[in-house]
Amino acid sequence: MSADEHRLAVAVVGGLHADARHAAVEEILRTVPGSVALHHDLSAATDRAVRRTVRDASGPLGGGEAPLVNDCACCALREDLVPELLRLATGGGHRLAVVELWDSVEPQAMAAVIAAEGAPLELTGVATAVDPALIVPYLANGDDLAEAGLAAAPADQRTIADTFARQLEYPTLIAVAEDGMSGEPADCGDHALLTQLTPGAGKLWLGEGALGPALLEGFDIEAAAARQHPACALLPQExxxxxxxxxxxxxxxxxxxxxxxxxxxxxxxxxxxxxxxxxxxxxxxxxxxxxxxxxxxxxxxxxxxxxxxxxxxxxxxxxxxxxxxxxxxxxxxxxxxxxxxxxxxxxxxxxxxxxxxxxxxxxxxxxxxxxxxxxxxxxxxxxxxxxx
Incomplete structure (x- = not known):
């Protein structure tokens, strides 16, 4: 069978707002026939392994563990991600593989790993799921990821605020959760902040069923990298x-x-x-x-x-x-x-x-x-x- 017949569309969905991210992935599985979700849980890394799960709209399809690489959970994710996607591609029967990133994993790094592999994998979309009521508190949170139990590697010195900011600014799609998901409704200021911070991203409301089809439309990895480079970054407007x-x-x-x-x-x-x-x-x-x-x-x-x-x-x-x-x-x-x-x-x-x-x-x-x-x-x- 040719590589084209094995082609597997791959979309990345990330974000520190775990409830919003889970809701986004579940919506995609419900609305895109033949979709499957792959998730690596880095919170189990203290047990010397990263736990992998594969599921579709009906429930779990399988799972396993990826051993740590140099005591680094994120390195284990990198090593395990592409082989698992290739297994899904060669197995056939799947139209879209949704890579649901763990909380603090940034979409830019994983998108680059997937795009570098090439056929039969085709990166077709990147989204970050957001609860708008949490944007201000997360941007104001200067705690280290390690203090919050969210570090992805032993030397991870990122903070919650800077990680969340990059998760917002890289993708071309923002999946916006319904108001009240976090227990507090978002106000107009929260939505204005989201709009001003993400000038190059389309905003899609969860619950409307538009996210899955949008993630199949294609993603330009080189243009995305250029939008983040300081010399030509797509910055907010007045x-x-x-x-x-x-x-x-x-x-x-x-x-x-x-x-x-x-x-x-x-x-x-x-x-x-x-x-x-x-x-x-x-x-x-x-x-x-x-x-x-x-x-x-x-x-x-x-x-x-x-x-x-x-x-x-x-x-x-x-x-x-x-x-x-x-x-x-x-x-x-x-x-x-x-x-x-x-x-x-x-x-x-x-x-x-x-x-x-x-x-x-x-x-x-x-x-x-x-x-x-x-x-x-x-x-x-x-x-x-x-x-x-």
Whole structure:
């Protein structure tokens, strides 16, 4: 039998809101004939194995265990996922395999594993299931996953807030649970926050039966990765609805490293979620990423700005990044820029604007030029160049 005859559509459904996720998967099994769900329970990893279950709309079809790999439950999931999907594909009789991720597993990583395998597996959709009443408390929760019993590996240092934020921002579909699932109804502000944080995702209400068919429509793994890359990320747009606002801050001169560093705590706590890319005067060739949620901030190097690369290297850059750079291009400093977004209920837009602008180089500092900028105090060395 040919690979085409064995083709198996695969969809990923994730999310820290377990009740919403379970409801989404059960709806898919009920509404898509020939669908089957595969789930790896990482909570049993303390028993030296990850438990696997396979079920369809009628109930369990089988199960088993995957041994830990280097004491890592997430590594065991990675090792076991594709062989199980291939077994389902070659067994025939299934139209769609739904990979129901465990709570803290992020969809981007597992989508990449499935897409890399290729035929007979075809990744056709990625969704995160959300209880809108829980969005604010989860984005505000700075607890480590390990403290909550949700770590996926021994070295997992993620927090509930940053994990939840990435689960929201990667997929092209958000499965929205019915109000009251968590015991508290969502209000208009909760839905406004969800809309502003996920500009590139379609919202589908559970109970309407639309999620399963939507997950069969196809998924572009390269475009999804580009939407997450700091250089060309699909960031929230300006918004103000039901007390929830998004500020998009774009400027064409660099930050003073010392003044920005002194303002980090206030900037990090100014919004439920902030993201983007920024330019430090003393690191003029380095594109830096900004990622904050739950009162914690991660700043990292995302490689060079395009303006810092030789022309020949541009051919190796994804087209999405070249387009994003062209939109910000300046005749003097190329694509170097500030592009940060802040989204939150009760956002103090005026105060935030004033604080951000105060961290930029002054007119006199800017006029001194790049050679002088490089001699400014290197306040971010500890964050960007840690010594272990």
């Amino acid at each position: 918004g103000d609805d039901h007390g929830v606002a998004t500020l998009v801050w774009r400027r064409g001169r660099p930050f003073h490293p010392g003044r920005l560093y002194a303002a980090l705590e206030d900037l990090t706590c100014a919004a439920a979620r902030s993201r983007g890319r920024f330019w430090l005067a003393d690191r003029g060739d380095t594109l830096l990423s900004w990622d904050a949620a739950g009162g914690a901030l991660c700043v990292e190097s995302a490689g060079p700005w395009l303006a810092a690369l030789p022309d020949a290297a541009w051919e190796m850059v994804p087209p999405e990044r070249r387009v994003a750079a062209a939109l910000d291009w300046h005749p003097g400093h190329g694509d170097r820029c500030q592009h940060l977004t802040f989204t939150s209920p009760g956002l103090d837009r005026d105060g935030l604007l004033a604080l951000l602008d105060s961290c930029l180089l002054t007119d006199a500092e800017y006029a001194a030029g790049p050679d002088a900028w490089r001699r400014l105090p290197h306040a971010f060395d500890e964050l960007l160049d840690p010594v272990f």
